[in-house]
Amino acid sequence: MRRAAIIGTGAIAAAHAEALRAAGGRVELVAVVDVDAGRATAFAEEWGVPRTHPTPAALLDAEDLDLVHICTPPRSHVPLALECLAGNVNVLVEKPPALSLSEIDMLIAAERGSTGRVATVFQHRFGPAAIRLRRLVSEGVLGRSFVAKCDTLWYRGDAYFDVPWRGTWESEGGGPTMGHGIHQFDLLLSILGPWQEIRAVAVRQARDVQTEDVSLALVTFADGTVASVINSLLSPRETSQLRFDFERATVEVEHLYGYTDAHWTITPAPGHDEVVAAWRGEQALVVSGHRCQLTALLDALDSGETPPVTLADTRNTMEFIAALYASAFTGAVVKAGEIGPDSPFYATMEGIGAPWADPR
Numbered sequence: 001m002r003r004a005a006i007i008g009t010g011a012i013a014a015a016h017a018e019a020l021r022a023a024g025g026r027v028e029l030v031a032v033v034d035v036d037a038g039r040a041t042a043f044a045e046e047w048g049v050p051r052t053h054p055t056p057a058a059l060l061d062a063e064d065l066d067l068v069h070i071c072t073p074p075r076s077h078v079p080l081a082l083e084c085l086a087g088n089v090n091v092l093v094e095k096p097p098a099l100s101l102s103e104i105d106m107l108i109a110a111e112r113g114s115t116g117r118v119a120t121v122f123q124h125r126f127g128p129a130a131i132r133l134r135r136l137v138s139e140g141v142l143g144r145s146f147v148a149k150c151d152t153l154w155y156r157g158d159a160y161f162d163v164p165w166r167g168t169w170e171s172e173g174g175g176p177t178m179g180h181g182i183h184q185f186d187l188l189l190s191i192l193g194p195w196q197e198i199r200a201v202a203v204r205q206a207r208d209v210q211t212e213d214v215s216l217a218l219v220t221f222a223d224g225t226v227a228s229v230i231n232s233l234l235s236p237r238e239t240s241q242l243r244f245d246f247e248r249a250t251v252e253v254e255h256l257y258g259y260t261d262a263h264w265t266i267t268p269a270p271g272h273d274e275v276v277a278a279w280r281g282e283q284a285l286v287v288s289g290h291r292c293q294l295t296a297l298l299d300a301l302d303s304g305e306t307p308p309v310t311l312a313d314t315r316n317t318m319e320f321i322a323a324l325y326a327s328a329f330t331g332a333v334v335k336a337g338e339i340g341p342d343s344p345f346y347a348t349m350e351g352i353g354a355p356w357a358d359p360r
Helices: 013-022 037-047 056-062 074-086 101-112 128-139 158-162 182-192 274-280 290-303 311-330
Strands: 002-007 027-033 051-053 067-070 090-093 118-120 145-155 195-203 214-221 226-232 234-246 249-255 264-268
Touching: 002 013, 002 056, 013 027, 013 037, 013 067, 013 290, 027 037, 027 056, 037 051, 051 056, 056 074, 067 074, 074 090, 074 101, 090 290, 101 311, 118 311, 128 182, 128 274, 145 182, 182 226, 182 234, 182 311, 195 311, 214 311, 249 274, 264 274
Parallel strands: 002 027, 002 067, 027 051, 067 090, 090 118, 145 226
Antiparallel strands: 145 234, 195 214, 214 226, 234 249, 249 264
16 A cells, blocks of 8 residues: 655645545555645545645655655646655656756756656556557557647636736746647657657737747657647637547547547548557547556556656657747747757746737
8 A cells, every 4th residue: 555645735636636546455645735724624624635734844754655746836846846856755746747848857867866756647648549559559550650730729718817826937837838738749749759840839819928828839750740739728619639640540539638439530541441450459438537647657666667757758748848939939940959958948938038028
């Protein structure tokens, strides 16, 4: 029986508590922390958590923990993860795990000196259909990859940004590229592998925020695949869509916040009906979500392996975001590996500054 705690008891914490409860006898949620003591107490009562602590330091001092779930606003993710690593405790941190590439590299350095490990919540990697698709790609069943698209078309009205930490570079690190579309294009990257270069635009169309409310990128991958990536918070008909056009089939998924196998379709190219049988051989009703990722994390801890998604995996996705903003704000094509410590987009996703006035 492993022992876990949650820091931050806002809305997303319930998904973590549910995943922990669903894990049955493998892990116990023993404590929670929140800056609002009343909210922490209410959360503990709702989920049957035996203890609350006033601060992360008090939590780490009082509890013998295997895993800490960080569910706070984005700006605090790295400081809290560093505190846990200093105590040699494993961390599962919500997205975005950091506000910049420099912060990710800070975590990587801290992890080297700790027995704890940091995993990022990118739960859509762990749905059965995504796992199957990665396997079929690696086995060459679908042939070469040619074209892909990744759309996160969501809607967030003005009231959503009344929360003080939303819509700012300092607190969120970016707009829908950082906080919303990240789940979909992280899944895209996990399937297509290394990306090579990005051409992008980012605009602030309608919301009174510092960050973008829409971004679009054209991406070339190392294997030659070309893809489009759209991230929007202005789309009344909300959808999350990915499409992969391979040599022998088109594979698609449309969902909103989580998929099952039923959300996926496969269309074979003429003469390649065999790929349909390969795809449909294993169907599941499991919803991609925190429960799937937590199961994989616990399996890794039990076997002594590094929990997924590693900081190296996370850095690839965060570099993609930094390159998108760099391309959008400079008008240049940005290649993988270009954004180092000497780039303004290394220390902050805002880089040289967004090309619109700052309303805050």
